Amino acid sequence: MASSSAASLAALPSQLTTSPARRSLLLSSTSRARPRPHHPLLHASSPKGGSYCRLVVTCNAGTVVPTSIAQGTPVRPTSILVVGATGTLGRQVVRRALDEGYDVRCLVRPRPAPADFLRDWGATVVNADLSKPETIPATLVGIHTVIDCATGRPEEPIRTVDWEGKVALIQCAKAMGIQKYVFYSIHNCDKHPEVPLMEIKHCTEKFIQDAGLDYIIIRLCGFMQGLIGQYAVPILEEKSVWGTDAPTRIAYMDTQDVARLTFIAMRNEKASKKLLTFAGPRAWTTQEVITLCERLAGQDANVTTVPVAVLRFTRQLTRFFQWTNDVADRLAFSEVLSSDTIFSVPMNDTYQFLGVDSKDILTLEKYLQDYFTNILKKLKDLKAQSKQTDIFF
């Protein structure tokens, strides 16, 4: 993706202007429990609003809201926009939505090889870039609900998409009368302001809550899908697996379950303006996951354990220099890792609230077992095939 980091501010349309102050403010916003500042957030529509991150945001388009709702044809409740539809979670949300009969529009960044799989499934794809706010409004026309699963890629500056882009999107959604905004956040993001991504997610949560939208915020712990690339594939390929000795436990969850629960929550009137946390059935440490993978793959992993201290040290080191700040941000979770936090919540109330049977939620054991069964079968097929092609070698 064209990760042009700068130029987003200059390109803002006249209705949507944000103060340039926020960039530096964010960096210094690590101390917690600050009093709410008095800057009006969206002064057209929510005069009481203030932001955790001391943002000064003007949104003149707010006055348009009543008229546009009164005059236009009502949007169909089945029309949704998925932001970040090519991501791990986003694509599952798209699939689920299509399967449940929604008309899905996907906001994707323009790129040389377009995301054809979304179109193949029957979604509509619109090109827009959150870091270029002028591209956003057109994509929201005729949309009832926005589901926001976007996150910046790790290699791009964290603030471009996750903060500046989101702010523009939320303002746009407010101005254009979007009737529901679903936002995915990170569990415990309010407890770890030292991690930039979590801090940003927390600020975005606040921003949404203050924006006057009908929202659902869903906090997530970790995706099972991420484990495949991190542990399962390296073990199968007999490469070294990098793990930490951190005692942190994460309750991984299947993204398909996340998508399913999201839509159940979306249709539940009681869930509106709520903050929900989705966690998997059990919290796992890195070491436990690796052991499980080893058992299922039937081979030992070549584990390279990196002490958390090394990670922290690297982070501290990189933070000294302005030009390595990005690297420091990327290593920021080491702060979380070093504490023995458990990234999990008891889900019984949530299940009950949503009317879901806990037996329907996939466990990590089952997930990995399915993966290994399938992949080993596939490898066997490939093996037979590569024998044939050996002739050409």
Add this chain to the structure above:
Amino acid sequence: MAAAIVAARAPPGGGAATVIASFNNRALSCAASAAGRRYHHHGGACCFAAKPTQVAAEVDQDVAPADANAAATEAKPKRKARSRRGRKGKKSSESEASTTAAVEEEEKEKEEGVEEEGGKRKEGLDLEEVMAVSPVGLGRRSRQIFDEVWRKFSRLGQMSSASSTAMAEEEQAVLIRGGPMCEFTVPGAQDTTVLVVGATSRIGRIVVRKLMLRGYNVKALVRRNDAEVIDMLPRSVDIVVGDVGDDSTVKSAVSGCSKIIYCATARSTITGDLNRVDNQGVRNVSKAFQVFLLPQLTILPASNSLIESSFTELCITLQDYYNELAQLRAGKSSKSKLLIAKFKSPKSVKGWEVGQGSYLPNTFAYRFDEGIDASFEFNEDGQAVFSGFVFTRGGYVEISKRLSLPLGSTLDRYDGLLFSVGGNGRSYVVILETGPLADTSQSKKYFARMTTKVGFCRVRVPFSAFRPVNPQDPPLDPFLVHTLTIRFEPKRQRPGDGSQGATDPRNFELIMEYIKALPTGQETDFILISCSGSGIEPNRREQVLKAKKAGEDALRRSGLGYTIVRPGPLQEEPGGQRALIFDQGNRISQGISCADVADICVKALHDSTARNKSFDVCYEYVAEQGNELYELVAHLPDKANNYLTPALSVLEKNT
């Protein structure tokens, strides 16, 4: 990959040590390059590293050429390498390349594996030469190793929920279309082509999407081919422009399909429109589908002999084709035809009773009594012949036999009767009698017409074709059948045809060869969305229902495996929210979402309980108690449960 390379080059223990050591040197310089990328858009780092990757992959394979397993596991890294290389020169960051690569990875893994290996080898050889002469190559490779190590290292510092987009590529092949981990995958979907008639309708659109998600090949029959329509459908749908009222386009639409979902409906309630789409349309499509399926029969050697006798008897051959399929699918024993009667010896005509009667009240009969004569006997040529004449007005003759089925088999596992007969081409009435054997006063009779041809032919009479003699009786339940009757009556015979034209239609000759019961097919071939009748404006209701009914009947008689879904008034809302009621009889009061109807269609494709069933479906009525009228088989559609099978298995077939 770096780790693997190191491991290949050095002894395992040393390898690990190298990696750790190199990381410490690398931390700062890599940090520099990461930061640099941010400001200068410099894609150099990734394309610089791209070539050595390729070489590295190649080297890897050289080290273990014999081990096919190793080669297989390397499919992944190599693919990555190629896409990275393909993107060089474009100002994009490294992992962007890998995401786009992820998209490329969507293709089937097998094909790719073959293709890639071919192409890669050529490239690899060139590069190897380059590297041999240039020391720069070594530098590149070491850089590549560093990059890899750094990537792994920095991944540790992240949480997978936050950064997993970068890893999306890895899971792509597994989770996306057709992949094993995709909850939507239906086994064998890739080999199934489904024609969706009316793909732009409210239900049709969702049906198409659902089919695509599950990996089916989808053909769509649409009337207009403009941008609006194209946009509405997924891009890999095969679009056929045509109209169900037009035979030629229908033919091209059904070719190559193995299933049909018919969701087209008339746009207006004008009688002409209704007739064209809801009645004639269904007729055309089902007919065209049969004609298309017919040539496939010749592929099966076993069914060859069946075709020769009567080419035009599509239904028979089709049914036989499905029987063959059914036998192939599920072993011989339970799925093969059941012999009811075989007429090969003089003994075989025993048990058949010849009878006669009249439809007219006796008082009038004598005046027109010109005589009835009939016999059923085994002649010198070794044929069992039922022959005679009926000159009496309103008279008929019949042969009947009490069925004695082999132990353990009942007719409810069968789909219909197959008569292999010869003669002079009369039409007969087949009558099945059900009810308790002891008390004949309680028995119910069901009839169906059987039209034969001059010469030998096979006639299939599906149980669905039988109608109760007394309209108040319930539909035929094959399980209860105890007596089979073949009746000849001079009424309704076709006027003389061809050479036999001169003969009196009151004469008849029927040479019996055998009677068999046809096993049930496995799956439905044709799903028709009809309507339940509620929610239509009252003054046009009659016409709409009439047209729909005619279409349904055409489909039932076609011999295709059918499923007719009659949803309540459609609502445009997401599906899977409310419990559904499946019912037979006009007791539907609630609406249903289009998405739920689409879901039923897609589920019914491979559900044997859905074959040859017609049913109404709507939301569960939640308002108050006292809805005992319904068979409450309501299920909330969900990922884990297949609600359709239990709901449909209690419903009756062939209604």
